Amino acid sequence: MDSAVGRLVLAGTPIGDVEDATPRLRRLLAEADVIAAEDTRRFLGLTQRLGVTTRGRIVSYFEGNEAARTPALVEAIRAGETVLLITDAGMPSVSDPGYRLVVACVEAGLPVTAAPGPSAVLTALAVSGLPVDRFCFEGFLPRKAGERGRRLAELAEEPRTMVFFEAPHRLADFLGDAARALGEDRPAAVCRELTKTYEEVRRGGLAELAEWAREGARGEITVVIAGAVKGAADPADLVDEVEGLVAEGVKLKVACGEVATRAGVARNALYEAVLAARREA
Numbered sequence: 001m002d003s004a005v006g007r008l009v010l011a012g013t014p015i016g017d018v019e020d021a022t023p024r025l026r027r028l029l030a031e032a033d034v035i036a037a038e039d040t041r042r043f044l045g046l047t048q049r050l051g052v053t054t055r056g057r058i059v060s061y062f063e064g065n066e067a068a069r070t071p072a073l074v075e076a077i078r079a080g081e082t083v084l085l086i087t088d089a090g091m092p093s094v095s096d097p098g099y100r101l102v103v104a105c106v107e108a109g110l111p112v113t114a115a116p117g118p119s120a121v122l123t124a125l126a127v128s129g130l131p132v133d134r135f136c137f138e139g140f141l142p143r144k145a146g147e148r149g150r151r152l153a154e155l156a157e158e159p160r161t162m163v164f165f166e167a168p169h170r171l172a173d174f175l176g177d178a179a180r181a182l183g184e185d186r187p188a189a190v191c192r193e194l195t196k197t198y199e200e201v202r203r204g205g206l207a208e209l210a211e212w213a214r215e216g217a218r219g220e221i222t223v224v225i226a227g228a229v230k231g232a233a234d235p236a237d238l239v240d241e242v243e244g245l246v247a248e249g250v251k252l253k254v255a256c257g258e259v260a261t262r263a264g265v266a267r268n269a270l271y272e273a274v275l276a277a278r279r280e281a
Helices: 023-031 040-050 066-078 099-108 120-127 145-154 168-182 206-213 235-247 252-263 267-280
Strands: 007-011 034-037 057-060 082-086 112-115 135-140 161-166 187-192 200-205 221-225
Touching: 007 023, 007 066, 007 099, 023 040, 023 082, 023 112, 034 040, 034 066, 040 057, 057 066, 066 082, 066 099, 099 112, 120 161, 120 187, 120 221, 145 168, 161 168, 168 187, 168 206, 168 221, 187 206, 200 206, 235 252, 235 267, 252 267
Parallel strands: 007 082, 007 112, 034 057, 034 082, 135 161
Antiparallel strands: 161 221, 187 200, 187 221
């Protein structure tokens, strides 16, 4: 690498399947002068699975030592070294270490770039089946029920699709609070262990998902919740739209789910409206 100009490189790492590692990530791991890793043991495990040999020095960089470690990394970049920042999974700085170092480099006028890679946020959004034209990322909400409930109440009228991270042991409580604040029938998707062997995407209303989560969920969890729809349509007014999809070969329940998500109504209510219209006909 050109030693005349140092830089910070934020590199995305696989969120599950190691085959998602890009050729550029492999090259950067092999060539970087310094590798700042959220967990050095997990990092070494990743290099072993990738079959990559590193030549740079490896330092830990996590929430507990970010403030202390950042100045030395900035000086390394200023001295002409390439610092590669990686986290345990996904893109650095997105609910992970990295933001503090990026800001320090920007303030120092040092180059910052990225080697894009997997992201649990975008992956969950893409497979959720919910609107993706506009969305917002909320990360982890407060752990305390009262604070979490207040934050969810503030999001009750948010029109964009919302993406959250949550720990598996708090998932049922989170979904229950969300159902109370946003509505029991608000469409949502719980994405678990994305790209891993036991990947699971559970879709439904918030109350239904909260009931399911009480049985226990394991692994990395990303939750996607539909935004609020002002002046939601009457299910009876959507029957023709559903029947139009059915006429094109779409199964009734699938058609109801698609139209209900787009219109912001409960899928069960729309399904019953279609059946009632058929009985009347």
